[in-house]
Amino acid sequence: MSVQILDAVPDAALSLLDWYDAHARVLPWRAPPDAQSSGALPPDPYGVWLSEIMLQQTTVAAVIPYYERFLSRWPTVRxxxxxxxxxxxxxxxxxxxxxxxxxxxxxxxTLVREHGGRFPETEAELLKLPGIGAYTAAAIASIAFGQRAVVVDGNVERVVSRLFAVEEALPAAKPRLRDLADRLTPSLRPGDYAQAMMDLGATVCTPRSPSCGACPLAQGCAARASGTPERWPLKAPKAEKPTRHGLVFWLEAEGHVLLRRRPPRGLLGGLPEIPSSEWTGTPVGGGWHLMDQAPIEVDWQLLPGGVRHTFTHFHLELTIARGLLPRRINPVEGFWHPVEAIETAGLPTVMAKAARHALTPRLV
Known part of the structure; x- marks a missing residue:
């Protein structure tokens, strides 16, 4: 089957582009299929870049409202x-x-300072920019500038691994899958082709129960011929995530809560947070042994229950301690924020969960 696909690469690419012309997802950062031939405006490099950064490890549905708000507030790179x-x-x-x-x-x-606010058009130059890796550079080069580039995300890896029934497990299989994707990628309409592969993986060649009957590449797909296409891609067993624990200090005074800002580097760097203890591998238990890390000495009350949040490499379980002051004082570190406007503080998700938990007793 692999030989069959490689022998018919031009036909496979054309079939995929024909499918994309009819079934492309309508997304706010995309130009219509074959925009150049239709006379439509080409994709905006700024919008392509912004969407690709946001889409890393995040779903399309979650990204769309953020993308639209960002573009409305900051319409250009400058x-x-x-x-x-x-x-x-x-x-x-x-x-x-x-x-x-x-x-x-x-x-x-960097773009404003070194490139006059314009994106460089080559993968090599794009790779020199902060936060742009191999995938993002290839996506911008192909989608925004029409260059042939090998764009490989999780959806593309799944499609290619099934087409060729690649028996090597991810992540070790990544170089092999990229090589196969390179051999499939055409010079014709490379941006549309890249997006077609993404859409195929997202809507047809899905992780579970792929719709092989609707796939334009089904005839030459080795995984489909096997009868169990969902078996691919093979993945190495994941290591179990450890669980860390911590104590969050919700301190109120005159309708305000004490917040602080995390260090600029590291996890959640630069974001506001509710003061908390260090996050350790030791369960909090009663929590009192962490009180020496409280921002101030008050009569702290441990709230029942807690919150759980999952980061990329670990789970986090937080217990919340609540304290009250009769008036606001100048904190050693941090700042006071109105409790009733806590949703405007820009807290990361884990701290927003802790805030909701701290406020729950007065809402029930």
Missing amino acids: HLAEAPLDDVLHAWAGLGYYARARNLHACAQ
Whole structure:
């Protein structure tokens, strides 16, 4: 089957492009299929870049409202470069993987400072920009500038692994899958082809129960011929994620809650948070042994239950301690924010969960 596909690569690419012309997803950052021939406006490099950064490890449905808000607030690279980083991080709150937002801002500033606010058109030059790796550089080069580039994301890996029934497991199979994707990628309409492969994986060649009857590449697909296409791609067993624990200190005074900002580097870097203890591998239990890390000495009350959040490499379980002060004082670190406007503080998701938990007793 692999030989059959490779012998018919031009026909396979044309079949996929024909399918894309009829079934392309309508997304706010996309130009219509074959925009050049139809006279439609070509894709905006800024929009392509912004969407690709946001889509890393995030679903299309989650990204669309963020993308539209960002584009409305910062319609050009120069607007984004001139924005305060805190504003960008605040607008990003809830999308997760906050290093992407910091790199987004740094990249915009680099583009303005070194490229006059314009994106370079080659993969090699794009790779020099902050936060742009091999996949993003290839996506921008092909989609925004019409260059032949090998664009390989998770959807493309799944399609290619099934076409050729690749028996090597991910992640070790990545070089082999990229080589096969390279051999399939045409020079004709490379941007549309890249997006067609993404759409095929997202809507037809799905992880479970792929719709092989609707696939334009089904005739030469080795996985389909096997009768169990969902078997691919093969994946190495994942290591079990460890669980860390911590204590969050919700301190109120005069209708305000004490927040602080995390260090600029590292997990959730630069974002506001509710003060918390260090996150360790030891269960909190009663929690009292962590009180020496509280921001101030008050009569702390441990709330029942807690919150759980999953990061890329570990689970986090937080217990919440609530304290009250009769009036606001100047904190050693941090700042006071109105409790009734806590949703405007730009808290990352894990801290937004902790805030909801802290406020729950007064809502029930």
